Amino acid sequence: MSQLKNFREFYETTLRPELEIIDREKKQVNKRVITVLSLTVASVFFELLLIPSGTMLKGMLPLLTAFAGLVTTGVLSKNYRKEFKSKIILKITGFLDEGLTYNPDGLIPLSEFLKSEIFQLSCESYTGEDHFRGKIGKTDIEFSEITAKHKNTSSSGSSQKEEYITIFSGLFIIADFNKNFKTRTIVLPDTAEKLFGKFGQTLQSISMGRGKLVRLEDPVFEKEFCVYGDDQIEARYILTPALMERIVAFKRKWDKKVSLSFIDSKVYLAININKNLFETRVFRPVADYSFMEENLRFLILLTEIVEDLNLNTRIWTKE
Amino acid sequence: MIYLLAFVVSLALIVLILYNSLIRKKNDVDNAFASVDVMLKRRYDLIPALVEAVKGYMNYERDILVEITTLRTKALSDKINNDERVVIENQIRQKLSDILAAVENYPDLKANQNFLKLQGAINETEEQLSASRRAFNAAVTIFNNSVEVFPSNILAAVIRFRRRTLFEIPESQKVRPDVSPLTSNKWPV
Numbered sequence: 009m010s011q012l013k014n015f016r017e018f019y020e021t022t023l024r025p026e027l028e029i030i031d032r033e034k035k036q037v038n039k040r041v042i043t044v045l046s047l048t049v050a051s052v053f054f055e056l057l058l059i060p061s062g063t064m065l066k067g068m069l070p071l072l073t074a075f076a077g078l079v080t081t082g083v084l085s086k087n088y089r090k091e092f093k094s095k096i097i098l099k100i101t102g103f104l105d106e107g108l109t110y111n112p113d114g115l116i117p118l119s120e121f122l123k124s125e126i127f128q129l130s131c132e133s134y135t136g137e138d139h140f141r142g143k144i145g146k147t148d149i150e151f152s153e154i155t156a157k158h159k160n161t162s163s164s165g166s167s168q169k170e171e172y173i174t175i176f177s178g179l180f181i182i183a184d185f186n187k188n189f190k191t192r193t194i195v196l197p198d199t200a201e202k203l204f205g206k207f208g209q210t211l212q213s214i215s216m217g218r219g220k221l222v223r224l225e226d227p228v229f230e231k232e233f234c235v236y237g238d239d240q241i242e243a244r245y246i247l248t249p250a251l252m253e254r255i256v257a258f259k260r261k262w263d264k265k266v267s268l269s270f271i272d273s274k275v276y277l278a279i280n281i282n283k284n285l286f287e288t289r290v291f292r293p294v295a296d297y298s299f300m301e302e303n304l305r306f307l308i309l310l311t312e313i314v315e316d317l318n319l320n321t322r323i324w325t326k327e
Numbered sequence: 328m329i330y331l332l333a334f335v336v337s338l339a340l341i342v343l344i345l346y347n348s349l350i351r352k353k354n355d356v357d358n359a360f361a362s363v364d365v366m367l368k369r370r371y372d373l374i375p376a377l378v379e380a381v382k383g384y385m386n387y388e389r390d391i392l393v394e395i396t397t398l399r400t401k402a403l404s405d406k407i408n409n410d411e412r413v414v415i416e417n418q419i420r421q422k423l424s425d426i427l428a429a430v431e432n433y434p435d436l437k438a439n440q441n442f443l444k445l446q447g448a449i450n451e452t453e454e455q456l457s458a459s460r461r462a463f464n465a466a467v468t469i470f471n472n473s474v475e476v477f478p479s480n481i482l483a484a485v486i487r488f489r490r491r492t493l494f495e496i497p498e499s500q501k502v503r504p505d506v507s508p509l510t511s512n513k514w515p516v
Contacts, residue, residue: 240465241362244458256411324451
């Protein structure tokens with residue numbers, strides 16, 4: 009956390025001047041946004057009032073106007089939001105670790121997301137942003153925000169209904185693991201055992217093609233997670249008593265739903281978060297030290313994963 | 328008559344399922360034991376290489392090198408029983424870690440690439456060995472439960488399946504990692 013000490017100076021000298029420019033731009037844009045919104049509301053109101061009822065126009069036009077209004081505000085504010093990311097977040101990334109790169113529009117590829125095998129439903133909508141990538145110590149790591157949705161088609165009678173179910177929304181992380189292994193080991197949050205106790209254990213043994221259930225000896229870990237693997241020994245080679253304890257502590261630190269998988273000598277982590285990270289804020293100025301420190305802390309928290317899971321320890325055959 | 332037949336058939340079916348399940352669990356235990364054996368053999372193979380690599384450097388630890396070689400020969404002989412073997416394995420593990428700890432006093436050795444590779448291989452084998460022991464213990468626990476729990480205990484008694492003994496996990500592997508830094512920067516920040 010030594011970075012936090014020097015951050016104040018970095019904020020004053022490097023970030024603040026840029027943030028103030030963004031704030032000025034934001035102020036102007038906000039004025040325009042308010043004008044557009046007021047115009048939109050007024051137009052919708054008059055359209056509803058003046059267009060005779062019973063016509064197609066009555067239903068369509070106000071909706072279209074409202075939609076156009078919202079799109080315009082989105083376009084107006086896009087510029088400074090983009091600037092915030094490409095200038096400020098990029099600089100904070102460089103401040104934290106020079107080996108880390110940041111691409112605001114990038115994301116972990118869908119193929120990698122699917123390769124983790126953490127999620128089994130097919131994924132028809134896949135979006136993401138804020139892609140960080142780099143090497144921390146000896147460990148290659150990348151992470152980005154991801155929202156993945158599954159299209160569910162249900163038919164009742166002759167009509168077909170389509171709806172998108174969110175299968176994951178949060179941070180998805182891929183890091184090089186410190187040991188080599190050939191088989192799959194998947195660590196999922198244990199909902200069955202928490203809800204149904206012993207009966208839950210029986211439910212867990214239905215693994216849905218993820219290999220066999222691996223029962224581990226750490227009771228605290230077993231309560232929080234349930235593990236599937238192709239190889240009982242390799243799963244234990246990866247999940248040593250020390251790593252199990254680290255994973256439990258990691259889960260408590262984030263206090264979120266955490267899933268992991270170990271595939272191809274890499275570790276995949278999915279942390280469910282319902283917050284859009286590394287964004288500007290609308291109503292308060294961004295040139296604010298505590299707001300910037302919060303962004304830095306998010307990043308520190310993410311890069312600390314390497315230490316939390318002890319990934320830089322390379323005392324085995326993998327270098 | 329038909330009820331009697333149905334009863335006999337279902338009883339036979341239950342016995343069959345229980346029997347198969349017991350056999351499967353016994354095989355799991357045997358498999359896990361075999362993999363412990365594989366890892367032990369890998370360890371035996373590495374010992375001569377380690378002794379060869381360090382003997383040119385280590386002048387003060389010659390005794391340990393002789394001891395570990397003797398222990399390895401003992402472990403490989405057929406004359407020892409399982410209990411003796413466990414004792415010897417534990418001593419070998421201790422000697423291995425003594426040698427690796429002593430390496431700290433020899434900077435030349437620590438910088439030697441071949442030695443570093445060997446050290447990696449030893450660490451890996453020890454980790455694999457520990458994993459296969461834990462897998463064995465997990466398989467034995469499942470097997471022992473079936474041998475003791477009703478109704479499979481009746482069948483287990485008939486086919487003379489008995490409880491198996493667990494491996495003891497050495498104290499050195501129970502060392503808990505320091506996870507206190509993990510609590511310093513918590514979500515939500």
